[in-house]
Amino acid sequence: MLGLKWVRDNVETVREILAARGVKADLDKFLDWDEKRRKWTQEVEKLKHRQNLYSKKIGELKSRSQSAEDLIEEMQQLAGEIKDLEKKRKDSEERVKDFLLTFPNILSSQVPLDKDNVEERNWGKIPSFDFKPRDHQRLGEELGILDFKRAAKVAGSGFVFCRDLGARLERALINFMLDLHLSQGYREILPPFMTNRAAATGTGQLPKFQDELYCCEKDDYYLVPTAEVPVTNLHRDEVLKEEDLPLSYVAYTPCFRREAGASGKKVQGIIRQHQFNKVELVKFTTPQTSYEELEKLLSDAEEVLKRLELAYRVVRLSASELGFSAAFGYDIEVWVPSQEKFLEISTCSDYEDFQARRASIKYRSSKRGNTHYVHTLNGSGLAVGRTVVAILENFQDSKGEVTIPQVLRSYMNGVARIEKG
RNA sequence: GGAGGGGUGUCCGAAUUGGCAAGGAGCCGGUCUUGAAAACCGGUGAAAGGUAGCGAUACCCGUCUGGGUUCGAGUCCCAGCCCCUCCGCCA
The missing domain is CATH 1.10.287.40 (Serine-tRNA synthetase, tRNA binding domain)
Known part of the structure; x- marks a missing residue:
C-alpha cells in the first residue's frame, strides 16, 4: 500500500x-x-x-x-x-x-521501463546432448516417479503423485535447500499453511488477487500461495528493534494456487501445478540496507543452482513483469533442455515499505526514537517442483535415466541414479 | 462442540449507581556514595492513526475488534476474535 x-x-x-x-x-x-x-x-x-x-x-x-x-x-x-x-x-x-x-507499488529507478526483462548474468554451461532430450513429464512417467493420471483421479488436473525416488528427490531437495540457507544465516520457520484474511491482505494477495487463492469459506481461511504470506505476517502489527534487523527467515511450505485464467494455456507436466513445494527466503530490513540485502538474498538463492550444477541466468524484471507489490526484482531462470530455453525458478523482490505499510510492520531506531516502516524482501530459494524438472532434464542420458547431483546423494541414502525397472 | 472465567500503557493492576482512565513496577534525571545497589526527590508514561497549520501546537480518535443504547460508555446490550479452566471428541 x-x-x-x-x-x-x-x-x-x-x-x-x-x-x-x-x-x-x-x-x-x-x-x-x-x-x-x-x-x-x-x-x-x-x-x-x-x-x-x-x-x-x-x-x-x-x-x-x-x-x-x-x-x-x-x-x-x-x-x-x-x-x-x-x-x-x-x-x-x-x-x-x-x-x-x-494501487501497485512504486517502481525503483533501476526497473527497466521497456517491456522486456534485462539479462544481468548467466552461470554454468548449457548441456548439449547427442540424442533428443526427453521432457521431464515423459522422463518422470517412464521412470515411474511422476504419476499424473492417478493424481487427476484423486484430485484433478494440475496435481501429481511423486512416487518412490521421485518423492525422495523432492524431499531431498527441500532438506538440501533448508540446510544450505541455514548455513547462510537464515532462521528456519515452519509456518501455518493457511492464513486468515488479514494476513493475505497484508502481503498484497487480497483484495486484488482473490481468484488466485484457495479459500476455506466457512472459516475465511486462505491456503498459502507462497510462504511469503505467513512469514511476512509473522511480524504484522509489531514494532521491531533496529538492532535486530535484518531478520532473515527460511521456510518450506507447499504452495496452493488456483491459476485462474492460466488453464487455457497448456503447460506440461509439473511446471504449473495447483500445489507445489517451495523453500522461501524472507527478510525484514531497514530502508538503508534493503537493496544490499536483496543482492545477498539473490546470490543465496543462486547458490542452490550452483551446487546442483544447473545452468541459469538472472534477469532484472521490467515494469510490466514486476509483481504488484514489488518495487524491484530479479528472476532466476534455469535451463530446460526439452524447451531449449530458460524457465523461471525464483523471483527475488524488494517490496520496500509497501507490505510493511499494509501489514503495519515497523522498527524503532533507538530507545526513544521514532518508528519507521521496515522494508520487506523475499525470494524463492527455490521452487522445488521446477528444480526437479531441471534435474531430470539436464542430467538424463540416452536411455532416459537420470544421474542425481552429487550434493543431493547424502540426502537420498546415497542413491546416485534413477533407473528404469 | 458444550459450560464457565478473562483481555485496560513496556509490564502488573484499580476505576462505586455510566460523568476528565487510579496506583505501582519500569524508564529518564537528580540527591546520597570511592563506585554501585538500596532509599529518597523530580520527571516520563494510553500505542498507532486522522484533521488543520510552514511550524510550535490544537483538536478528533483511542481500555481486544465491530456494531448498538445514551447528552455522555472501560463500565450497559448484541456479534466476533484471542487466552485460561473444566467436559466431550480426536492424530
Whole structure:
C-alpha cells in the first residue's frame, strides 16, 4: 500500500507508475473521495469537540445536582448530526482505503521501463546432448516417479503423485535447500499453511488477487500461495528493534494456487501445478540496507543452482513483469533442455515499505526514537517442483535415466541414479 | 462442540449507581556514595492513526475488534476474535 498523503502529493508520479505497469485505476475518483473524506472529517471533529465540552459540563452540573435539561436537549440534536456525518465520513474513508489497496507499488529507478526483462548474468554451461532430450513429464512417467493420471483421479488436473525416488528427490531437495540457507544465516520457520484474511491482505494477495487463492469459506481461511504470506505476517502489527534487523527467515511450505485464467494455456507436466513445494527466503530490513540485502538474498538463492550444477541466468524484471507489490526484482531462470530455453525458478523482490505499510510492520531506531516502516524482501530459494524438472532434464542420458547431483546423494541414502525397472 | 472465567500503557493492576482512565513496577534525571545497589526527590508514561497549520501546537480518535443504547460508555446490550479452566471428541 502506498501512503495516502504521498499519493495525494505525487499524483502525476502515480499516474506514470500505473501506466508503466499497465494497471488501470481511477485516480481522479480517488482524489475526489479523499477530498470529501477530509471535508467531512473536519466537520465531524468540530461537532465532536463541542460534544465533549458540553458533556463535561453536564457532568459537572449533575455532580452538583443541578438541572441540565436544556443542555441535554440541545445535545440530543447534536448527537443526531454527528451520527449522520460520521456515517458519511466512514464511508468515504473506506472508499479511499479500497482505492489505496488496489494501487501497485512504486517502481525503483533501476526497473527497466521497456517491456522486456534485462539479462544481468548467466552461470554454468548449457548441456548439449547427442540424442533428443526427453521432457521431464515423459522422463518422470517412464521412470515411474511422476504419476499424473492417478493424481487427476484423486484430485484433478494440475496435481501429481511423486512416487518412490521421485518423492525422495523432492524431499531431498527441500532438506538440501533448508540446510544450505541455514548455513547462510537464515532462521528456519515452519509456518501455518493457511492464513486468515488479514494476513493475505497484508502481503498484497487480497483484495486484488482473490481468484488466485484457495479459500476455506466457512472459516475465511486462505491456503498459502507462497510462504511469503505467513512469514511476512509473522511480524504484522509489531514494532521491531533496529538492532535486530535484518531478520532473515527460511521456510518450506507447499504452495496452493488456483491459476485462474492460466488453464487455457497448456503447460506440461509439473511446471504449473495447483500445489507445489517451495523453500522461501524472507527478510525484514531497514530502508538503508534493503537493496544490499536483496543482492545477498539473490546470490543465496543462486547458490542452490550452483551446487546442483544447473545452468541459469538472472534477469532484472521490467515494469510490466514486476509483481504488484514489488518495487524491484530479479528472476532466476534455469535451463530446460526439452524447451531449449530458460524457465523461471525464483523471483527475488524488494517490496520496500509497501507490505510493511499494509501489514503495519515497523522498527524503532533507538530507545526513544521514532518508528519507521521496515522494508520487506523475499525470494524463492527455490521452487522445488521446477528444480526437479531441471534435474531430470539436464542430467538424463540416452536411455532416459537420470544421474542425481552429487550434493543431493547424502540426502537420498546415497542413491546416485534413477533407473528404469 | 458444550459450560464457565478473562483481555485496560513496556509490564502488573484499580476505576462505586455510566460523568476528565487510579496506583505501582519500569524508564529518564537528580540527591546520597570511592563506585554501585538500596532509599529518597523530580520527571516520563494510553500505542498507532486522522484533521488543520510552514511550524510550535490544537483538536478528533483511542481500555481486544465491530456494531448498538445514551447528552455522555472501560463500565450497559448484541456479534466476533484471542487466552485460561473444566467436559466431550480426536492424530
